[in-house]
Amino acid sequence: MRVGVVTFPGTLDDRDAARAVRLAGGEAVALWHADADLHDVDAVVLPGGFSYGDYLRAGAISRFAPVMGSIIEAANGGLPVLGICNGFQILCEAHLLPGSMIKNLQLTFVCREQVLSVDNADTSWTRDYVAGQRITVPLKNQDGQFVADDVTLDELEGEGRVVVRYQGWNPNGSRRDIAGITNAAGNVVGLMPHPEHAVEVGYGPDGDAGPRTGTDGLKFFTSVLHTLVS
């Protein structure tokens, strides 16, 4: 299965996302922001970083990159798309997901290991989890405060479209502790924390087996492969 990973000017985590795809058993395909061709990929990851330096608004300029026109069209046709951190911001700016991100409530960059609950284990990217499961993955952001109006938030909650929620501590002031959401079809998922940084023993957060043994993020990437073969 071919999973595309997009690089925009200022993307940081494309290599990590590609590595996570390979560790899950997929083939990572590099996609370039200026190339509208999706190269026959079966799914797409928009990785984290600071595309265009977060100028204007995080994700606002990347959203109009040539590759995004193809991704928006394909996502509306059912292509699985995962946006992580800056990728989540780009999906919101592209209106593939509702709401928006503003500066963290405390105005500081936050970097920590974050506990999340997987509230929706039915999306293309979370089906290998169990609903309600607690996972720990790194979180690192500056504009991570998810906001939307109450009508939109009620709709997201009512339709079960909150995919992951902050547990223990809300690190950025996000409304209703929301860390990630999905579209109605469940093929487009965006989240602020970084599952691609918790996929390999020795490099992830602390886990049950000892320091840096946490690999709780890997199932985002195995989930999409299982979605594609089912």
Next chain:
Amino acid sequence: MGRVVVDVMPKPEILDPQGKAVAGALPRLGFGQFTSVLQGKRFELEVDGDVTAEVLAAALAAAQKLLSNPVIEDVVRVAVIETHVPGAPAGSTGAGL
């Protein structure tokens, strides 16, 4: 050469963390009379020739499509700047000042 100014402000119902931080600093400098601060953005768009109605309409469209995000921000002004001297005190925009 003409210029159009576009002002974008956070929606009142969206808590503005930057404005709140500025509001917290003002009393420490003796400016205790300001009860809240909203921090927005000002864009200046330059065109060759005069600012026509079509140019203003295009500026409004650009403001709504790219310069602002309607989920969190409002476009509060799209107007012509008559003259602009860098470093000059405010007052050259003629926008109710």
